Amino acid sequence: MHPSEPTSLVYAALGTFLSLVLLFLGIVTANAQVVPKPATEATKAANGALQKALPFSDKQDFENAQRGFIAKPETLTIKDKDGNIVWDLEPYKDFIALDKPAPDTVNPSLWRNAQLNMQYGLYKVSDGIYQVRGYDLTNVTYIETESGWIVFDPLTATETAKAAHDLVTKELGDRPIKAVIYSHSHVDHYAGIRGIVDEADVKAEKIEIIAPEGFMEHAISEMVIAGNAMSRRAVYMYGAVLPRGPQGQVNAGLGQTNSTGTVTLIAPTREIKETGEEVVIDGVKMVFQMTPGTEAPAEMNTYFPDMKALWTAENATQTLHNLYTLRGAQVRDGLAWAKYLNETINLYPDAEVRFQSHHWPMWGNENIMAHLRNQRDIYKFLHDQSVKMLNEGFTGGEIAERIDPPDAIDNVWYNRGYYGTKKHNSRAVYQRYMGWYDGNPSNLDPLPPEPAAKKYVEYMGGTAAILEKAKADFDEGSYRWVAEALKHVVFAEPNNQEAKNLLADALEQLGYQAESGPWRNVYLQGAFELRNGVPNAGGVSSTSPDTIRAMPPSMLFDYMAVRLNAEKAAEEDITLDVVFPDLDETYSLAVANGVLNSALSAGANSSADATITMEKTVMDSIQLGETTMEKAIDDGKIKVDGDADAFDRFLGMLDDYPFWFNIVTP
Secondary structure: OOOOOOOOOOOHHHHOOOOOOOOOOOHHHOOOOOOOOOHHHHHHHHHHHHHHOOOOOOOOOHHHHOOOOOOOOOEEEOOOOOEEEEOOOOHOOOOOOOOOOOOOOHHHHHHHHHHHHHHOOEEEEEEOOOEEEEEOOEEEEEEOOOEEEEEEEEOOOOHHHHHHHHHHHHOOOOOOOEEEEOOOOOHHOOHHHHOOHHHHHHHHHOOEEEEEEOHHHHHOOOOOOOOHHHHHHHHHHOOOOEEEEOOOOOOOOOOOOOOOOOOOOOOOOOOOOOOOEEEOOOOOOEEEEEEOOOOOOOOEEEEEEOOEEEEEEOOOOOOOOOOOOOOOOOOOOOHHHHHHHHHHHOOOOOOHHHHOEEEOEEEOHHHHHHHHHHHHHHHHHHHHHHEEEEEOOOOOOHHEEEEOOOOHOOOOHOOEEEOOOOHHHHHHHHHHHOOOOOOOOHOOOOOOHHHHHHHHHHHHHOOHHHHHHHHHHHHHHHHHHHHHHHHHHHHHHOOOOOHHHHHHHHHHHHHHOOHHHHHHHHHHHHHHHHHHHHOOOOOOOOOHHHHHHHOOOOHHHHHHHEEEEHHHHOEEEEHHHHHHHHOOOEEEEEEEEEEEEEEOOOOOOOOEEEOOOOOOOOHHHHOOOOHHHHHHOOOOOOOEEEEEHOOOEEHEEEEOOOOOOOOOOO
């Protein structure tokens, strides 16, 4: 890596967005000079129509979300060791309450979801099963064993996990943790582990850590290659710099928001590899169902036959989930998701309680089976009907506009699009099968946004004419079209503040109408940046040494390859050997034709331009900012044999990415 940027890889290797968007909310105070606008009459009408269309008189979820309540702190603000706030429900309490109707600026269905997600504290799910909810984006679950606890999904941060564990201990007594289960490979389900577990106890075999097969690979790999772009877009998806309030960030669908504390990882001691595999921990029997490639590439459900209790991880929750996540990621397989849920129904037909890693539980066999069938069917419908329409010649955008599930599965609360949506999930199905090209020759090689925007503006009669028409359309509530038209003006004339302000107004109203938390956040973040500019302070603050140390060298070199400046490397022909004595591994690196290739090799090659020898731990220390390349060389921790200049030239070809790149402006 470039010696002047020793930590450039840190934020790109944290496994998922949640540990990436650690932003200083002071950005908001510094830049938010434009006050958000109220809801227009068109937005009030749209939200009012939805209020009438959905069964708001159904209060069962409110009963379920409060059932089994034991205790909660009056104030829930969690800080790290330096006094920085890493989780805070207090700003939400200022405007969200069970007795408050939805503001005009919040979709009433999303408001309902936010009210439910604000039910926090310690809850009894059933005999021997407890959850702490509202302490992070994720729930943490405690299963009582003969002499201790089995803990499921220890949250995103050590601070939130410890606070939740302290609440459990205070109310239920001090019992040792016997095992921890990571249900899947997303960071909000494992990264608080060191807040409740001492690794020495794991190494001493006092605590077992169980995860699905492939967990470690996927936990550290998802965002390595495209981590910078994903984390920047996650700012949009989660409204990270938006103020909390009825005109700002209200909810994230799965929960209120993300915690921003210390991310850690302890490797599993046991991997589950097959559906039906049984494990008994301190008298508690668990049966696992493997569900790879659903919500996560490595994921599993768990059944407790003696309790008739079903844990569905993140495969079945109280929302339609993502087949495609707006931060960017590989498209998930809706067909596989539906098939695994069908298998769940067949495997565990006698379940009497179902609980999971987000939201609130469900009780009663009939209710549980109906929930699983309806969630299965919404994914199956979105898959099958999207594929049917693409085979009929419809494009992704056309399918998104036409997709229309039956009310029986569309108008049940747990299938509403608080996180994923019908529209972007149907587009995801199209993308999975057909890719980005829609088959129209005009779209095969279109102009990039900026030159295209200038021609659009010219063809539409110039900026003044477009703004005049856009204002009229805005007044009529045609916000989607105003956003479509004005994006061209903004990309043609990025300094035209009048155009940016009107586009921001349109995006804002779309946000106020959005039922999906991420859609709302995306629209409002876009409006924020159009009005106030792109933030240039704060950004990513990563603190995950565990993840860095878990990265294999092959992953590091793959990431280096996508940082290579092709212009600088075009005329180079460099071969390097990198030797890790502690791993007994040697990697061969070759730069030629503007490309970096790397491979594990049998040993050092005498024809290499240079051989670099260092412990893997030294490379980790450089990535973590604990030392620099130059200091490690000076200290004798890195040995360079051969052409040291070739090594220096290689390092100089590696670019670092800007985090705050433009999105709604060129």
